[in-house]
Amino acid sequence: xxxxxxxxxxxxxxxxxxxxxxxxxxxxxxxxxxxxxxxxxxxxxxxxxxxxxxxxxxxxxxxxxxxxxxxxxxxxxxxxxxxxxxxxxxxxxxxxxxxxxxxxxxxxxxxxxxxxxxxxxxxxxxxxxxxxxxxxxxxxxxxxxxxxxxxxxxxxxxxxxxxxxxxxxxxxxxxxxxxxxxxxxxxxxxxxxxxxxxxxxxxxxxxxxxxxxxxxxxxxxxxxxxxxxxxxxxxxxxxxxxxxxxxxxxxxxxxxxxxxxxxxxxxxxxxxxxxxxxxxxxxxxxxxxxxxxxxxxxxxxxxxxxxxxxxxxxxxxxxxxxxxxxxxxxxxxxxxxxxxxxxxxxxxxxxxxxxxxxxxxxxxxxxxxxxxxxxxxxxxxxxxxxxxxxxxxxxxxxxxxxxxxxxxxxxxxxxxxxxxxxxxxxxxxxxxx
Ligand SMILES: [Zn+2]
Numbered sequence: 001x002x003x004x005x006x007x008x009x010x011x012x013x014x015x016x017x018x019x020x021x022x023x024x025x026x027x028x029x030x031x032x033x034x035x036x037x038x039x040x041x042x043x044x045x046x047x048x049x050x051x052x053x054x055x056x057x058x059x060x061x062x063x064x065x066x067x068x069x070x071x072x073x074x075x076x077x078x079x080x081x082x083x084x085x086x087x088x089x090x091x092x093x094x095x096x097x098x099x100x101x102x103x104x105x106x107x108x109x110x111x112x113x114x115x116x117x118x119x120x121x122x123x124x125x126x127x128x129x130x131x132x133x134x135x136x137x138x139x140x141x142x143x144x145x146x147x148x149x150x151x152x153x154x155x156x157x158x159x160x161x162x163x164x165x166x167x168x169x170x171x172x173x174x175x176x177x178x179x180x181x182x183x184x185x186x187x188x189x190x191x192x193x194x195x196x197x198x199x200x201x202x203x204x205x206x207x208x209x210x211x212x213x214x215x216x217x218x219x220x221x222x223x224x225x226x227x228x229x230x231x232x233x234x235x236x237x238x239x240x241x242x243x244x245x246x247x248x249x250x251x252x253x254x255x256x257x258x259x260x261x262x263x264x265x266x267x268x269x270x271x272x273x274x275x276x277x278x279x280x281x282x283x284x285x286x287x288x289x290x291x292x293x294x295x296x297x298x299x300x301x302x303x304x305x306x307x308x309x310x311x312x313x314x315x316x317x318x319x320x321x322x323x324x325x326x327x328x329x330x331x332x333x334x335x336x337x338x339x340x341x342x343x344x345x346x347x348x349x350x351x352x353x354x355x356x357x358x359x360x361x362x363x364x365x366x367x368x369x370x371x372x373x374x375x376x377x378x379x380x381x382x383x384x385x386x387x388x389x390x391x392x393x394x395x396x397x398x399x400x401x402x403x404x405x406x407x408x409x410x411x412x413x414x415x416x417x418x419x420x421x422x423x424x425x426x427x428x429x430x431x432x433x
Contacts, residue, residue, distance in 0.1 A: 115148025118247020
């Protein structure tokens with residue numbers, strides 16, 4: 001089986017750690033010098049970059065959170081002047097403003113090769129025709145896989161998300177061999193094929209590269225049998241680089257993390273304490289090569305565990321298990337990150353809406369649905385159906401533009417939403433993922 005960059009992917013553990021330490025020190029110097037937020041955090045703890053003499057010293061360093069990115073919106077966390085930035089992406093924020101991330105030319109080069117690594121590990125080569133069914137735009141997914149495919153020398157079809165029948169037509173006519181999408185969209189495609197009477201065995205499709213949302217082994221089996229492909233998982237997040245942090249090889253027993261580019265730690269999300277190898281906890285990532293947007297101990301909020309045992313594929317890098325949940329309240333709906341606080345902000349901003357609300361997330365077939373239930377109050381009471389309809393339309397439109405994902409808004413009886421003691425649980429997630 002091919003390995004894209006064996007010099008890094010198969011490096012002996014001691015050498016990986018030595019390289020990580022050198023790159024970590026360089027990263028710390030860079031952020032201390034160029035990013036006020038990091039300098040202030042280090043100063044508060046009385047730390048200078050020179051204090052980090054071993055990888056174990058990493059645990060002395062402060063965490064970086066989504067809140068830090070929000071406070072430094074848009075460019076405050078950049079470690080280079082804007083003129084050196086050649087690409088800007090963003091991801092959804094917990095409140096209102098998105099998170100802005102940037103790449104230098106060198107960052108894009110590294111990003112492409114990190115994606116090429118996991119695509120190669122999944123079995124993609126220059127002989128493949130890669131159909132990308134992620135949305136192009138501000139999110140990192142489509143562009144990440146696009147540039148990785150081109151680097152490998154595969155033929156890229158930048159189809160974008162949606163338009164399922166056309167996806168299937170292109171798959172048939174252009175003889176796509178690899179599909180890039182969210183796992184739930186892969187199921188949508190499979191189900192539509194069934195309805196259209198298209199036999200997946202008549203297609204050229206052989207591998208799927210799926211990411212952007214958590215999914216189970218059961219879902220993997222379903223995709224593999226419905227599309228007659230090998231379905232692989234990969235992991236990444238815009239704040240850290242986008243796709244390319246980790247991906248599965250064909251052994252499919254965890255996603256190999258590119259350890260020359262990232263240091264992975266597992267912490268206790270409550271105490272922030274670093275946990276020993278093999279523990280389940282929150283993944284924390286430190287970037288080692290990034291120029292424009294370095295991240296020191298970024299709290300991903302994703303729950304997983306790390307496996308340092310050797311993999312049959314020959315790669316020596318640590319593997320992370322499929323993510324098992326979140327340590328915050330973020331939801332992933334149709335592959336889009338949604339925070340309940342974003343919805344609350346929208347409701348509060350609409351006059352007369354100091355709301356008791358509840359979110360109901362479900363999956364109809366393979367499509368995620370989001371219903372926002374709002375309790376009727378004196379302010380939100382309409383004798384006229386017309387006014388009620390106008391109100392619901394306004395809320396739905398605002399939610400759509402803020403979240404980037406459609407929601408159905410429903411008015412419910414006063415006091416019908418249960419009141420929680422302490423922190424209200426606003427979300428009912430009925431999906432079985
Ligand atoms: Zn492997």
